[in-house]
Amino acid sequence: MAQAGPPAGIVVLRHGRREDSMNPEWQQQARWPWDTPLCATETEIAEAVARMQGNGLTRFDVVYTSPFLRCLETAERILGALGCGDVPVLIHRGLSEVHNPGLLFKAHGRPTMAQRARLWLWRSTYPRHSRPVRERFGVKARLVRESAWPPLPESEFAAAQRYSQVIMQLAAKHAGQQVLVVSHGKAVQVAHEAMGCSGRVLQVSFAGFIACRAKPDRKSRDGGDSSRKGRDGKDASHKGPDGGRRSADGSQAPAVTRIWSGGRSGGGGVTWGSLELDPGMPYFMVDVIQGSSPDMM
Template sequence: MGYPSHQNVVVMRHGDRLDNFEPMWVVQAKRPWDPPLVEAGRVRAFCTGRKLRDSLGFPIHRVFVSPFLRCVQTASEVASALCAVDIGFDATSSAGIALDPSKVKVSIEYGLCEMLNTEAIRQQSAPKDGNFDFNISELESMLPNGTVDSTVERVYKELPKWGETVQGSRSRYAEVIKALADKYPSENILLVTHGEGVGVSVSAFLKDVTVYEVEYCAYSELRRPISLDLQSFTAGDFSVRTKPGVTGVGFCSSLQVNGPVDDDFSV
């Protein structure tokens, strides 16, 4: 079997989160910092998974996902679409879909988590003791049976500390994207994360660009040349293959920006 000449990395935002549609949910929620998807978000996630399966032109081998519930639920729908044996033209969710779990492996990665600061998580919603209390076994049980690879060593062994800076979180996203790609150089990977992470996947690898919008389930596509042998690999720089606005990521040359740009797309 020949080695691939390129590696592809897709970075995707989660689907529609409940608290943006039902603001009072936060008041009664036990975990107000960790909203689930609304049903429309699940549908959007599954349909985006179908789109990735049908239009990328290459298979996804591994999925890495932020431990926040909305991301895990998104990854579950996307992985189901990627693993589906046969999808009817009218299918809009993973319900009742036969899967081949050997097609994709899924792992939770702390380094893909939301920015842990008040820019992304409202102060009143954050846990008072700084403990976000993620139950990894419970989250893994939400993913399609047979797809979970819990043996993967995480890039971030634990969550970043609460109060990280915006620039610190952006550096984290860029670091994790590259580290996961380097960890699996012979595989194409999908990272399910938050809006800020998708924005960084463009701005960190494309010079003088301002990202001003990341829609729910928007995604970017990165590619780099790679040369592998049995014991090592060499890789070139990532290029951004995403076109502005085509997959839900809005960006432009920083030279085109006149005045302030609202880039608060992390939630």
């Protein structure tokens, strides 16, 4: 029987730099224009891994990824850089890109019948055409059988609810473990807002991430200041002159105010309210403006 409780830590990360950001003509020639691979010259993933390692995070127990190729390739590069090829990689359809026609097809309005048909073909043949990249992992990446594709079209609001629910469901399965979720920019924004962090996410850059951890239990909070220490045991709160927390690069870290974190349970008593920002590395390559209330949900 699986242990109940939140994971020790969970990192929600956006994929690395996509090919069409450097080569706009790629989509015009691609069979699946929405399923962009990573750019061969991207450097952001290595920077993200360096930030993790610099804060003592050198291994994950499990990786969940969006089915989109750029996310699988991001997970592959992260595990390769960390040297942990034996980590299980699970592909969850619920971590997919927002199914907005403007994002998938670069089109306005409702998707055409031709666009729907091409997307249906991509999704229905996914187990077969994704096999080569899935077999590149040390342990072949597997599809989460019970996961479902998002509807088309999908609103930003519906996608935010989907990400929030799916991430909590995954977190509840891995009590005491380190979990990596590789998805899309919206998922990182949702994680920030779901914990009730102050401020508003303006942009999530390629390979940007937010790092969460299980909130210390009452005993550890009452017995000392261990809740403010990083993985190396040192004080990692990075307080600035204004009293606010700062990340390791000196940028202002959001204060935790718990706006709507009480619900959206993933099972086993795990909710967004049972997590908090990791004070050692709250987020990386995520632009947050302070003094604004989240308005996404």
